Amino acid sequence: MDIARQLRAEAQRLGFAATGIAPASAAPEAGQRLRQWLADGCHGDMLWMADTAERRASPAGLWPDVRSVVMLGTSYAPAIDPLRHADHPDTGVISVYAQGSDYHDVIKKRLKALARWLVAAAPGNDVKVFVDTAPVMEKPLAAAAGLGWQGKHTNMVSRQHGSWLFLGAIYTTLDLPADAPHADRCGSCTRCQTACPTDAFPAPYRLDARRCISYLTIEHKGPIPHEFRRPMGNRIYGCDDCLAVCPWNSFAAASRDMAFMPRAELTAPRLADLLALDDESFRAVFSGSPIKRIGRGRMVRNCLIAAGNSGDAALAGPVAALLDDPDPVIAEAAVWAMAQLHKDAQT
Structure with missing residues (x-):
């Protein structure tokens, strides 16, 4: 003891x-x-x-x-609402855990x-x-x-x-005195389930990673399935929606751990800037960040989906510059994004 x-x-x-x-x-x-x-x-x-x-x-x-x-x-x-940039289409949303x-x-x-x-x-x-x-x-x-x-x-x-x-x-290898397991206190709350943009929860306490935006933006290497592109909105690395709506967060004091204080350039990065990244600049921007491990290809792919969802005609130029990218996943995402921007301009 x-x-x-x-x-x-x-x-x-x-x-x-x-x-x-x-x-x-x-x-x-x-x-x-x-x-x-x-x-x-x-x-x-x-x-x-x-x-x-x-x-x-x-x-x-x-x-x-x-x-x-x-x-x-x-x-x-986090000290502030992690969903505050959801309606800022010219910026990308990065999960709180990856901002430091x-x-x-x-x-x-x-x-x-x-x-x-x-x-x-x-x-x-x-x-x-x-x-x-x-x-x-x-x-x-x-x-x-x-x-x-x-x-x-x-x-x-x-x-x-x-x-x-x-x-x-x-x-x-020590036999240490064990603590008692914690009781489940979710009760009848379903906020996390209903908040998910892609319906990634087939049942409470069960996640289908194939539908999860965190999986799609981080672990998935190929093209994003079309059914999830619009629901992704401007989320470019991870997703905090199911976490952020949990009522138990009201009892959580903002972390004072300096290691995880958000870097200014990662709290609301401009999509136009991220779309212009080459391999070298990607590594420089995300040095010391967990984002670095996904590489430029997946990040630019994610940003193209966000650009296509933005309705922002100003992003057409940065998107067009990637139509002939040597990475076929990026090029395909650029084609899709251009089509969405053109469609939005017609409505």
Whole structure:
């Protein structure tokens, strides 16, 4: 109990807003839900999800020696409404989590520091740290560790931090005292379900990634399916709609974590500027951002969809410049965007 108390204090000192402990055997039902989700094809072309399913299904599947899982949450709650630019057609909307520093790098550094402390505090134990890059069921484990619950939008919800928590995990060979799982407090609320522009929730607590704007703008590599282009609006990287409408956000104080303060150039970037990016300028603009990993091709593709939805004739020039882009996905999106702008000009 004493080491668990000290662990929480050290985690708080390092910048973590929430700490919970679960046994490695926690959330056994998560593996079965994962298998059914994969069998239904809801992962789209995220083939690694299927390839790593058995390791992802339980902590012991990834590391047989693990006894306890320490789940850490870091708040990135925004200070202002994340949906405020939805009606600004000349700008692109970037998900709140990607407007600051790359959370992978920031949280990994903190996790390693906490892991080193834990090894020093309990010599002989072994640890592994993970932040969204390994086959770990972070959300079910975080719920089992008492950080919150998986809401009807399938993301974590915290009574203190709303829907705005980055999650990280430390697997350890220590037997640490476990926290009680958090009860589901969504009740009869369906705001996240009805807010989704693309109807990505076939049922509460179930997400079809193939219809999710976050998946389409980040993970999906090819052309955006036509049925989702208009609903995407001006969202060019991720989507916060289902998170932003959650009533529990009213209890969340804006994050003061400087690492995740929004960069001015990412809060409301002009589509015309982004459409003009080449590979070199793309890397320069998004240096240190998680956006960098999707590459210029996917970002410009997304911006072309937003331009086509804008009704802004001033964007016809930047769009036309991409009609012959060597990337066929960009060229096709440019053709579509030009057609939409022409159609809007005729009405």
